Amino acid sequence: MSSMGDFIRWTEQFAAVDPERPHTRDVRRHPALASVLMAFIGYHVPYSLAAIAMIMGFKPFGVAPLAYLYLFIVIINILAYTLILRVRRISQRFIYWQTVFQLAAWLVMFTLYTLLMAEHRAVALVCALMTCAFVALIGNWKEGLILCVSASLSYLLAIAVAYTWFDQPIDVVSETLFLGAFIFVSLYLTMMGSTMRLSRDKARQTKLSLQKTQAELSEVMSQLERRARTDELTGLHNRRHGREVLGALQLALETQSSAATVMLLDIDNFKAINDNYGHDTGDAVLKTVAKTLATLKRDDDLLARWGGEEFLIAWPRTALPAAAIIADRLRQAVEELAIDADSARIHITFSAGLAELKPGASLNDIIKKADDRLYEAKRTGRNRVCYQS
Numbered sequence: 001m002s003s004m005g006d007f008i009r010w011t012e013q014f015a016a017v018d019p020e021r022p023h024t025r026d027v028r029r030h031p032a033l034a035s036v037l038m039a040f041i042g043y044h045v046p047y048s049l050a051a052i053a054m055i056m057g058f059k060p061f062g063v064a065p066l067a068y069l070y071l072f073i074v075i076i077n078i079l080a081y082t083l084i085l086r087v088r089r090i091s092q093r094f095i096y097w098q099t100v101f102q103l104a105a106w107l108v109m110f111t112l113y114t115l116l117m118a119e120h121r122a123v124a125l126v127c128a129l130m131t132c133a134f135v136a137l138i139g140n141w142k143e144g145l146i147l148c149v150s151a152s153l154s155y156l157l158a159i160a161v162a163y164t165w166f167d168q169p170i171d172v173v174s175e176t177l178f179l180g181a182f183i184f185v186s187l188y189l190t191m192m193g194s195t196m197r198l199s200r201d202k203a204r205q206t207k208l209s210l211q212k213t214q215a216e217l218s219e220v221m222s223q224l225e226r227r228a229r230t231d232e233l234t235g236l237h238n239r240r241h242g243r244e245v246l247g248a249l250q251l252a253l254e255t256q257s258s259a260a261t262v263m264l265l266d267i268d269n270f271k272a273i274n275d276n277y278g279h280d281t282g283d284a285v286l287k288t289v290a291k292t293l294a295t296l297k298r299d300d301d302l303l304a305r306w307g308g309e310e311f312l313i314a315w316p317r318t319a320l321p322a323a324a325i326i327a328d329r330l331r332q333a334v335e336e337l338a339i340d341a342d343s344a345r346i347h348i349t350f351s352a353g354l355a356e357l358k359p360g361a362s363l364n365d366i367i368k369k370a371d372d373r374l375y376e377a378k379r380t381g382r383n384r385v386c387y388q389s
């Protein structure tokens with residue numbers, strides 16, 4: 001872990017609600033109970049244990065173990081507050097409850113240490129300062145201020161109790177200086193922490209909105225890309241994308257020993273449909289033909305709208321004679337269509353030309369060959385498939 005940020009992120013992940021088991025660590029339903037537990041884990045238990053240990057005379061190395069213990073307590077507080085940071089986003093009520101228990105904890109802590117071990121009062125205050133600083137970093141200035149004021153008041157109260165009822169000697173000047181320094185530094189840290197938090201939140205916000213914009217942008221890009229490859233009317237591949245797929249198919253033939261065939265088909269007398277029934281009916285006919293061809297094709301067959309009332313089909317792993325059989329089946333399927341238009345039923349046919357897709361040959365030449373055969377089919381009576389065997 002290289003920095004405090006990494007540490008916070010790690011503990012946030014640690015404290016994150018498990019989406020598979022949302023009830024775990026989800027304190028939304030019981031903020032008060034969760035807050036009591038948190039306060040006990042964070043304050044009362046370690047402070048009480050420390051106090052009990054020292055009351056029982058656990059001072060094998062003088063003051064040093066006490067300092068380590070404080071350090072341990074501060075680490076636990078940091079973890080507890082990191083959990084709060086997580087929970088804050090869920091329940092604002094939680095943080096209020098937490099603050100109430102913090103006030104109680106300060107009172108218990110200062111009173112205990114001031115009464116039992118006056119010489120360690122300063123250590124307690126330094127730990128309070130560290131906790132304040134951490135709260136300021138993850139919380140907001142209000143919480144930092146509440147902590148700072150409550151710590152100062154607890155300190156004053158503890159001194160008053162020690163002086164009045166326990167006859168402890170009090171050095172007013174040094175106590176005042178120490179408390180003044182505490183208030184000054186903790187307020188400074190609080191303000192600094194809140195500024196840091198604000199800018200961190202802002203950076204997080206900016207990052208989120210950037211990520212959102214990026215996601216929207218890539219969605220628009222993929223939509224545009226899809227549109228650039230698709231024919232709007234029929235939903236089939238358009239000519240540009242069809243050509244690309246055809247090129248790839250031809251390239252693949254160089255390493256395969258199989259054959260592939262291309263077919264260009266053109267709906268017969270389509271102009272008459274437009275003229276007699278209108279452009280919308282013409283569009284509907286195109287869509288019906290496209291749908292019929294699409295339902296009869298295999299997954300890796302290429303079907304594209306080549307332009308106007310012209311379509312291109314390419315069959316991989318299919319030699320010319322086999323393709324001719326498939327083409328004729330398609331021709332029959334389209335011939336059997338009955339498309340409703342106004343009060344009439346439209347019957348259509350298509351003419352088609354086939355050409356073998358050969359590796360190394362020019363794609364334009366191959367398409368031209370299929371086109372020549374298509375016009376041969378038109379010339380020789382339409383509703384037929386022509387190819388050069």
Ligand SMILES: Nc1nc2c(ncn2[C@@H]2O[C@H](COP(=O)(O)OP(=O)(O)OP(=O)(O)O)[C@@H](O)[C@H]2O)c(=O)[nH]1
Nearest residue numbers: 266267268269270271272274279282283308309378
């Ligand atoms: N409704 C509609 N018509 C289109 C579309 N694209 C092209 N056309 C029309 O298709 C007709 C094609 O007519 P022609 O090229 O003369 O061919 P044809 O009438 O099919 O005659 P043959 O091909 O010789 O059988 C033209 O009237 C075009 O305007 C389209 O997207 N929708």
